[in-house]
Amino acid sequence: MPRITSAALSLAKPYWTDPVERRLAWVLALIILALAVAFTELNLWLNELNKSFYDALQNMNAPAFQSSMAHFFTAVGILVVVATAAEYTEQALNIRWRRHLTHALVGRWLDGDTFYRIERDGLCDNADQRLTEDIAEYVRLMLSLSKGFIINLGSLATMGWVLWKSAGPMSFDIAGTHLTIPGYLFWLAVFWGALQTLVTHLAGHRLAGLTVAQQSYEADYRFTLAKVREASEQIALYRGQAVEQGRMQKLFGQIAGNWHQIMRQNIYLNVASTGFSVIAVLVPIIAISPKVLSGELSLGTLMQDISAFAATTTAVAWFARSYRDLFQLSARTRRLEALRLAMAPPPAPGIRVARDPDTDDVAGRGVALALPDGRPLSRVGEFLFEPGARWMVRGPSGVGKSTLLRAIAGLWPFGGGEVRLPAGARVMFMPQKSYLGDGTLRDTLIYPADPGSADDATLAQLLRDCRLPHLADRLDEIAHWGHRLSPGEQQRLAFARALLYRPDILFMDESSSALDNDTEAHLYQMVIDRLPDCTVVSVAHRTTLEVFHPNTLHVAAPA
Incomplete structure (x- = not known):
């Protein structure tokens, strides 16, 4: 008592x-x-x-x-x-x-x-x-x-x-x-x-x-x-x-x-x-x-x-x-x-993520991924993503490719090593299934930026460019968009978000898995054309994306 x-x-x-x-x-x-x-x-x-x-x-x-x-x-x-x-x-x-x-x-x-x-x-x-x-x-x-x-x-x-x-x-x-x-x-x-x-x-x-x-x-x-x-x-x-x-x-x-x-x-x-x-x-x-x-x-x-x-x-x-x-x-x-x-502060992470004001690269040193119980998942080692470079992360299923992105985001502390990100860079992560909250389509599209940060004409044109023309006139409509839109529509909307946010570094985890090859190629080309200086790192299994990613990081299970 x-x-x-x-x-x-x-x-x-x-x-x-x-x-x-x-x-x-x-x-x-x-x-x-x-x-x-x-x-x-x-x-x-x-x-x-x-x-x-x-x-x-x-x-x-x-x-x-x-x-x-x-x-x-x-x-x-x-x-x-x-x-x-x-x-x-x-x-x-x-x-x-x-x-x-x-x-x-x-x-x-x-x-x-x-x-x-x-x-x-x-x-x-x-x-x-x-x-x-x-x-x-x-x-x-x-x-x-x-x-x-x-x-x-x-x-x-x-x-x-x-x-x-x-x-x-x-x-x-x-x-x-x-x-x-x-x-x-x-x-x-x-x-x-x-x-x-x-x-x-x-x-x-x-x-x-x-x-x-x-x-x-x-x-x-x-x-x-x-x-x-x-x-x-x-x-x-x-x-x-x-x-x-x-x-x-x-x-x-x-x-x-x-x-x-x-x-x-x-x-x-x-x-x-x-x-x-x-x-x-x-x-x-x-x-x-x-x-x-x-x-x-x-x-x-x-x-x-x-x-x-x-x-x-x-x-x-x-x-x-x-x-x-x-x-x-x-x-x-x-x-x-x-x-x-x-909600108390967690113990010191095994994988340390830091923002470095003296670099424009995304770099990893001695990165090793593990499960929460300590069992090793994979050993990534060293990697360096230069500004404007486009990388594909490859490896067999279950080896921890998506977990690597979580570690870079600071969401996965289990393992060891260090990840360094540019201090002032705008970083965006696109998961396979994006979060679409309830509310107007306008606010859902602008998320996570503040509402009103883009005019309606820009948003409507962006939806058309991302092959969502049927949504261009529905910006004021309120719905549960996670249920209203198909998986393919949700992924196209996520690309529109990224183009609107204009990140310096963009991580994509199977972000086009629900799209046909033509639409996938169209959206990736838009990212390259409209964000030419953006560092793009993609986790994907499709070989059709290799053309957009000159560099490959292989992730393998520990020996």
């Missing part, structure tokens, strides 16, 4: 100490605190009105009864205003805190190649859920539980004092010994609340781990459904629906199995909480009945004490009543902390 508390506070600290955000954050927090104090005072007032109300009924005092009712509705009206203002202020603080934490974690996730490294090395599952649901729930629970804790402290102080004064001492004769307990009803409420907390903890302590597991299973199921949606065409062509259904059933089986364990734990927790809630109504009545029956206390005082006893017990048993929320907070904190650890 101390480790989880430390992690929860560590996640919160940046927002509350941020030079820009902290002033308004603390102002909103103080407003919530002030409203919580007002809420406590109003509950105290209602407790006193409760006594006046029942005393007026017992004494058949109509004017006093009417006065109590008028004050009661006034207090309720003020209470509604205070509760509404507190809720609004809490929501305002919630969205500001959530925005700050989201921007910070997403910024770290997208910093450098962190997001790719997490997926490549399997450091953390379902980062998308952690950056959305877990952040939202963490902030909500932190605010809700903090406010509830403060309100309960106020209730404990005020209602406990009412209980101490109102019920007074209780005397007992035990084995001939006269014993007097001052504020006995207060101590009984404290004992009852502590007992409820202990029993609730024993009944539900396994829920923490089960809740974390449930969130992971739910995320895995949702992620797999999203993958099926993304690959719907391929699955339909393979007629793989039955396989996917079996996979879905297996994943949901994990959800259901874990849920049954949660259900069992909730049985114990509900029996404990419900039992205490029902019995708690009778405890103060039984405890105070001797004074009522003797005429020492009035009906109003009895009702006041019952209300104060319930409030005091509730305050002491705050941990028991907040058990599920505390476990939820613990689960969300663990998941966010795991993501933060996964």
Whole structure:
């Protein structure tokens, strides 16, 4: 528990100490605190009105009864205003805190190649859920539980004092010994609340781990459904629906199995909480009945004490009543902390990639590729790609040709050696399947440059030049282009991107594999003609591309 508390506070600290955000954050927090104090005072007032109300009924005092009712509705009206203002202020603080934490974690996730490294090395599952649901729930629970804790402290102080004064001492004769307990009803409420907390903890302590597991299973199921949606065409062509259904059933089986364990734990927790809630109504009545029956206390005082006893017990048993929320907070904190650890700087890479301001070449020295477990993949050795040169990377399948490009990009640290790139060069990598995001075709074509960096006439002509004339008039159309376009259209669009970006160094990994020979030759010739000074390095199996690449780098498996 101390480790989880430390992690929860560590996640919160940046927002509350941020030079820009902290002033308004603390102002909103103080407003919530002030409203919580007002809420406590109003509950105290209602407790006193409760006594006046029942005393007026017992004494058949109509004017006093009417006065109590008028004050009661006034207090309720003020209470509604205070509760509404507190809720609004809490929501305002919630969205500001959530925005700050989201921007910070997403910024770290997208910093450098962190997001790719997490997926490549399997450091953390379902980062998308952690950056959305877990952040939202963490902030909500932190605010809700903090406010509830403060309100309960106020209730404990005020209602406990009412209980101490109102019920007074209780005397007992035990084995001939006269014993007097001052504020006995207060101590009984404290004992009852502590007992409820202990029993609730024993009944539900396994829920923490089960809740974390449930969130992971739910995320895995949702992620797999999203993958099926993304690959719907391929699955339909393979007629793989039955396989996917079996996979879905297996994943949901994990959800259901874990849920049954949660259900069992909730049985114990509900029996404990419900039992205490029902019995708690009778405890103060039984405890105070001797004074009522003797005429020492009035009906109003009895009702006041019952209300104060319930409030005091509730305050002491705050941990028991907040058990599920505390476990939820613990689960969300663990998941966010795991993501933060996964985003920590990686160890020093085996393949070092550096930007050199004193060279225009792409050079490798002693480059050896390996798998993540350390097994050797291939030994490339030395290579030098001069400015404007065109190279083809050849070798048998599985030897690591695409991995070499990942290593040059700094995405594959496994192995050894050094790669040197020109410091100021514009470098672009074209994978076999390019990323096409949702949005307008214009933004998809311009990516990764800023929207608006090219006029529509230029973009339309570029699409025509890349043999996509049917897209030239659809720049404003919004679609999921990764599904809308065929593999060949996607690769032609990628060439258009490269011509628009005008890189100094262009790496292509099977970037024309879905094109016919004529279109492939047309696009490569456009790259040569329009980017004459561009260094081009291609990974390809087709011999038809040899004419465009005078130089060849052979990659072979280690001996």
